Amino acid sequence: xxxxxxxxxxxxxxxxxxxxxxxxxxxxxxxxxxxxxxxxxxxxxxxxxxxxxxxxxxxxxxxxxxxxxxxxxxxxxxxxxxxxxxxxxxxxxxxxxxxxxxxxxxxxxxxxxxxxxxxxxxxxxxxxxxxxxxxxxxxxxxxxxxxxxxxxxxxxxx
Amino acid sequence: xxxxxxxxxxxxxxxxxxxxxxxxxxxxxxxxxxxxxxxxxxxxxxxxxxxxxxxxxxxxxxxxxxxxxxxxxxxxxxxxxxxxxxxxxxxxxxxxxxxxxxxxxxxxxxxxxxxxxxxxxxxxxxxxxxxxxxxxxxxxxxxxxxxxxxxxxxxxxx
Amino acid sequence: xxxxxxxxxxxxxxxxxxxxxxxxxxxxxxxxxxxxxxxxxxxxxxxxxxxxxxxxxxxxxxxxxxxxxxxxxxxxxxxxxxxxxxxxxxxxxxxxxxxxxxxxxxxxxxxxxxxxxxxxxxxxxxxxxxxxxxxxxxxxxxxxxxxxxxxxxxxxxx
Amino acid sequence: xxxxxxxxxxxxxxxxxxxxxxxxxxxxxxxxxxxxxxxxxxxxxxxxxxxxxxxxxxxxxxxxxxxxxxxxxxxxxxxxxxxxxxxxxxxxxxxxxxxxxxxxxxxxxxxxxxxxxxxxxxxxxxxxxxxxxxxxxxxxxxxxxxxxxxxxxxxxxx
Numbered sequence: 001x002x003x004x005x006x007x008x009x010x011x012x013x014x015x016x017x018x019x020x021x022x023x024x025x026x027x028x029x030x031x032x033x034x035x036x037x038x039x040x041x042x043x044x045x046x047x048x049x050x051x052x053x054x055x056x057x058x059x060x061x062x063x064x065x066x067x068x069x070x071x072x073x074x075x076x077x078x079x080x081x082x083x084x085x086x087x088x089x090x091x092x093x094x095x096x097x098x099x100x101x102x103x104x105x106x107x108x109x110x111x112x113x114x115x116x117x118x119x120x121x122x123x124x125x126x127x128x129x130x131x132x133x134x135x136x137x138x139x140x141x142x143x144x145x146x147x148x149x150x151x152x153x154x155x156x157x158x
Numbered sequence: 159x160x161x162x163x164x165x166x167x168x169x170x171x172x173x174x175x176x177x178x179x180x181x182x183x184x185x186x187x188x189x190x191x192x193x194x195x196x197x198x199x200x201x202x203x204x205x206x207x208x209x210x211x212x213x214x215x216x217x218x219x220x221x222x223x224x225x226x227x228x229x230x231x232x233x234x235x236x237x238x239x240x241x242x243x244x245x246x247x248x249x250x251x252x253x254x255x256x257x258x259x260x261x262x263x264x265x266x267x268x269x270x271x272x273x274x275x276x277x278x279x280x281x282x283x284x285x286x287x288x289x290x291x292x293x294x295x296x297x298x299x300x301x302x303x304x305x306x307x308x309x310x311x312x313x314x315x316x
Numbered sequence: 317x318x319x320x321x322x323x324x325x326x327x328x329x330x331x332x333x334x335x336x337x338x339x340x341x342x343x344x345x346x347x348x349x350x351x352x353x354x355x356x357x358x359x360x361x362x363x364x365x366x367x368x369x370x371x372x373x374x375x376x377x378x379x380x381x382x383x384x385x386x387x388x389x390x391x392x393x394x395x396x397x398x399x400x401x402x403x404x405x406x407x408x409x410x411x412x413x414x415x416x417x418x419x420x421x422x423x424x425x426x427x428x429x430x431x432x433x434x435x436x437x438x439x440x441x442x443x444x445x446x447x448x449x450x451x452x453x454x455x456x457x458x459x460x461x462x463x464x465x466x467x468x469x470x471x472x473x474x
Numbered sequence: 475x476x477x478x479x480x481x482x483x484x485x486x487x488x489x490x491x492x493x494x495x496x497x498x499x500x501x502x503x504x505x506x507x508x509x510x511x512x513x514x515x516x517x518x519x520x521x522x523x524x525x526x527x528x529x530x531x532x533x534x535x536x537x538x539x540x541x542x543x544x545x546x547x548x549x550x551x552x553x554x555x556x557x558x559x560x561x562x563x564x565x566x567x568x569x570x571x572x573x574x575x576x577x578x579x580x581x582x583x584x585x586x587x588x589x590x591x592x593x594x595x596x597x598x599x600x601x602x603x604x605x606x607x608x609x610x611x612x613x614x615x616x617x618x619x620x621x622x623x624x625x626x627x628x629x630x631x632x
Binding site for chain 2: 430
């Protein structure tokens with residue numbers, strides 16, 4: 001059951017990933033590099049393992065690219081069990097590629113919109129704080145006058 | 159119309175899901191497990207229900223995996239109505255797998271970015287609160303001095 | 317150029333959608349219903365327009381379902397221009413289905429995480445406000461004592 | 475290795491994109507336009523470069539549309555290396571189309587939910603600020619009375 005064990009590996013990696021998420025920039029870089037490596041390695045391995053179907057490594061890479069983008073024309077497909085195990089990895093890499101690319105773009109859109117809303121809210125809040133601080137300064141000055149009034153009246157005590 | 163009724167089930171489940179969303183970690187674990195089960199069960203059922211096309215359960219699972227990842231080469235496809243009903247479930251599981259995986263990764267990216275922005279805003283706000291509290295302490299001390307001034311002058315009253 | 321005009325319709329609808337986004341619950345319900353309608357109508361239309369390839373409406377709906385989920389085995393495909401124009405709509409509905417389903421799930425995950433963070437921040441902020449209000453109450457009581465001290469001394473003026 | 479160099483271009487563009495994200499409305503417009511252009515240009519180029527497989531530009535555009543939506547029936551596929559290089563661009567455009575469409579819709583859902591939560595929190599916070607400001611006004615009025623009391627008693631000093 002190669003699929004099940006592979007999915008189990010994915011589950012462990014995803015769990016670790018969710019605990020310590022990398023920065024969006026790092027994740028985007030890693031997924032593009034990993035996908036490139038999977039396409040090239042998948043193409044080469046298919047040529048080695050599934051001789052009959054894949055005439056050269058370019059056919060292998062053509063197959064890997066349509067698999068990793070989940071297009072899957074089916075004009076070339078692995079026939080040997082070994083080739084199908086490789087294909088499992090390439091397919092799951094395709095899901096990771098799409099999911100992480102979408103997540104990276106979504107999070108930049110969300111961050112941009114949040115920043116704009118927060119700027120407006122922070123300005124409102126700063127206004128409220130400034131009004132409170134201005135009132136406190138006024139109260140302090142009034143107290144200063146009161147204190148001077150009392151001290152001036154009875155200088156021996158102040 | 160098996161598709162319509164199936165979609166109706168999906169609609170009810172999605173509605174309940176949107177009302178009480180599970181934690182991201184739970185959702186990620188559940189979708190990976192459910193997808194593994196669907197691939198294995200789909201492969202076994204295809205071998206049982208669609209004999210002609212599926213030589214053994216490995217061919218069934220190979221088909222289920224390319225279906226659940228939406229790659230869909232089409233080198234093996236169900237020919238019987240029963241097989242196509244099973245396929246409907248596997249295809250919709252594929253959409254759920256991709257959507258929930260993407261959602262889980264996106265929400266960790268968004269949370270990370272939000273936390274960083276909030277840390278900066280909280281520091282700003284804490285500064286404002288500390289300034290206000292410091293002014294209040296100053297006002298309180300001044301009032302303490304005033305009260306002592308007045309009591310010292312007329313001890314019989316204070 | 318049916319694709320281009322269709323994409324133009326999509327562009328206008330998306331622009332309007334982005335201006336007045338529906339609630340997530342509404343959007344999820346609408347997309348599931350719309351996708352069901354597109355699968356059923358697509359299947360019926362294919363049987364009517366592309367006779368040779370589609371033996372009955374069940375074959376049409378089988379094709380529509382694998383198209384709307386972007387699986388696309390290719391075991392049955394439209395051969396007539398009219399069928400391919402229908403297919404364009406079904407394919408684009410598939411993209412909308414996946415995108416809106418993913419968006420609905422993502423936004424519930426993001427909202428859940430935000431609510432938890434906000435609860436913690438609100439508690440912090442409430443603490444600061446309570447401290448400030450307690451200090452203000454203390455200042456007010458002290459002023460009350462001062463006022464009484466002054467009035468007690470010269471009752472004719474107060 | 476056309477795929478690798480292409481992915482490298484994607485990586486540079488994505489890195490720049492993540493640094494200066496465009497507005498969601500702009501991004502949605504650009505991706506729909508770019509995808510339309512890629513489908514039309516891909517269809518024309520396929521007819522020119524891969525003569526045997528593509529009978530006319532309509533077949534080319536039919537292929538481009540099923541590729542850009544990642545459906546990929548495989549009823550027509552490029553056979554020449556030049557056609558497969560074009561296909562690489564169309565496939566990657568498909569990933570960008572799906573990712574950016576999903577991101578645009580997700581960010582409008584997230585923004586809508588955030589705005590509703592923020593409205594409730596802002597109302598809470600405004601309440602707290604109003605209570606604090608009301609207490610400060612009360613304190614200020616009391617100080618005004620105190621100051622008048624003191625000045626009335628000894629008009630020569632005040």
